Amino acid sequence: MCLLIITFMLVSLGKTATSVTQNNVLFIIVDDLRHLSKETINLPNIQSIAKSGVYFNNAFSQQALCAPSRNSMLTGRRPDTLRLYDFSSYWRDTVGNFTTLPQFFKENGYETYSVGKVFHPGPSSNFNDDYPLSWTHFPYHPSTDKYKDAAVCRDTTSKKLQKNLICPIDIFNQPEKTLPDLETLEYATNILSNRNSSTPFFLAVGFHKPHIPLKFPKQYLEKIPINKVKPPKHPNMPHNLPLVAWHPWTDIRKRDDIARLNISFPLGLMPSEWSLKIRQSYYAAASYVDDLIGALLSFVDRRKTIVVLTSDHGWSLGENGLWAKYSNFDVALKVPLIFSAPGIARSIVHAPVELVDIFPTLVDLSGIANNISKCRNNEKSLLCFEGKSLKLLMIEGSQKPGNYLAFSQYPRPSAYPQNKSDKPRLKNIKIMGYSVRTKRFRYTEWVSFNNKLFTIDWNIIYGLELYDHIIDSEESNNLYLVHKYKNIKQYLSGLLRAHFNRKNTHLY
Secondary structure, X not given: OHHHHHHHHHHHHXXXXXXXXXXXXXXXXXXXXXXXXXXXXXXXXXXXXXXXXXXEEEEEOOOOOHHHXXXXXXXXXXXHHHOOOXXXXXXXXXXXXXXXXXHHHHOOOOEEEEEXXXXXXXXXXXXXXXXXXXXXXXXXXOHHHHHOOOOOEEOOOOOOEEOOOEEEEOHHHOHHHOOHHHHHHHHHHHHHHHOOOOOOEEEEEEEOOOOOOEEEEHHHHHHOOHHHOOOOOOOOOOOOOOHHHOOOXXXXXXXXXHHOOOOOOOOOOOOHHHHHHHHHHHHHHHHHHHHHHHHHHOOOOHHHEEEEEEEXXXXXXXXXXXEEOOOOOHHHHXXXXXXXXXXXXXXXXXXXXXXXXXXXXXXHHHOOOOOOOEOOOOOOOOOOEOOOOOHHHHHHOOOXXXXXXXXXXXXXXXXXXXXXXXXXXXXHOOXXXXXXXOOOEEXXXXXXXXXXXXXXXXXXEEEEEEEEOOOOOOOOOOOOOOHHHHHHHHHHHHHHHHHHHHHHHHHO
C-alpha cells in the first residue's frame, strides 16, 4: 500500500529539471540508520546511490545521540567544542556563533531548505532549527510528528492501542491517514517540482525512521521474513566489558510491548525471540525509508546535483546484549556515508572517516571560493573545520597514504548503569568515554570529566577497551589486558590523549 501511495505522489507531482549555474546539493539524513551491508538487507535505492558515487565503508559519528551528532555534523565541530552532549544548549548562545553547513551555502548564493528532521528540534537548535541563519525558508516539520510516540500500535493480544516498540501499521488507520516520513517526502518533492529559479539550492531532507518506535507500513514486514533474520553472534554481555561501557536501553524498556517482558534492570537481556522480532522490524523500517529515498531521487537531476546520504549515528541490534545507541561501540557509531557528485567516479573507501568531514568535503566539492582552514589552537573563527575534506580520498581512492582516524565520545553519569546512563544531562556527566577508531582497532578510555570546567582527568580511569576488528567485528572480546597488544594499546592511548588534549587546549 505504501508503494501505491508513493507512486501516486510521483504521478501527481510530476518532474522537472532545474537549470542552475552551480551544482545543487541534496543532503539526506536518515535517523538512527546503522551501517547495513547488502548481505544483511537489500536497500536498493541507497545501494544505487553508492553505485553512482563514493561509498565510505568506515564512517563514524562523533557521538551516538541525535542532537550532539547533528550539531557536530552541521557545524563541522566536535561535541567538546560545542559543549553539547545532551539536548539542552544552543551553540550560538553558549560557545560561539559558528557557521553551519547550510548557512555557508546560503551566504554563497544558495537557496536553502530544511525538510523533516535535520537539526534536532528543540533547545539545541534554538527551537527554530537555526532559522533564519541557516535556512532561506522556515524549516518544515510534518504535522503528524506530534503522534510519533502516541498509542497507535494495535496490540495483537488485547486489541488495545499501545505505545509499542514494534509497530507495523495500516496507514489509513493512522492519525491524518499518513506518516511523518510520507509527509516529508511529499513536501520535499513539491520543492523539487515547483522551483522556478536559476538559483542553486541546498535541500536537506531528514527521514525519521528507523528511529523508534519501529512504526512503518505493515506490508514491509513481508519483505523481511522472520526465518531469514539472523540473531547477533554475541547476544550476551562480554565478561570483560567494563560496566561503564554498558547502557540499559531505557527507551526500549519503557515501550509497552517490551515493558511486559519484565526484563531485569539494568543488566537483563532481551529474550531471543524478541531479539529476532526487533531486528526484523528495524530492517523493515529501513526498507520503508529506502523506498522513500528512491521516490525522492526520482525528482533530482543527478547531472547537476551533489547527493550526500548519511545518518546521525548507528543502532545496536542486540550485539553484546545492547540495544539502541548510547555507546562507543562500532554498531552505535558506524553509519552509511555516500557522496554522489558530477565528475566523481564510483569507488569504495575503507579508511576511517567522520561526520565532521562532511562540511569541508561539500565546500570542497562545491567549488565555492573560500579561505576556510582547519581550526588551530585557540581558534575562535566563526568558520573553520575540525574535520577534513575527503575530496582527494574520493578521487584517489582508499589507498591514498595517510593515517586516517575517527574520534568519538560518550558521556556517563556514573560507572554503574542507572536510569540516566543513556542520556545524561550535562550537570550529571562525571565520566566521558573517549574513543579512537583505526582501520583495524577501536580503543576507548572512560575517564573523569568535569562538567563545569569541561576538563579531562586522564589519571582517573573507569574502564579501558581495545578491540581488534580482524578477529572480532562485533567488539565482544576486550583485549586491553592481553600482553601481545600492550604496545598497540599504548600507541592508541597516545593518539587518543593527544587528540583530545589538543581539543581541550584549543577550547579553554
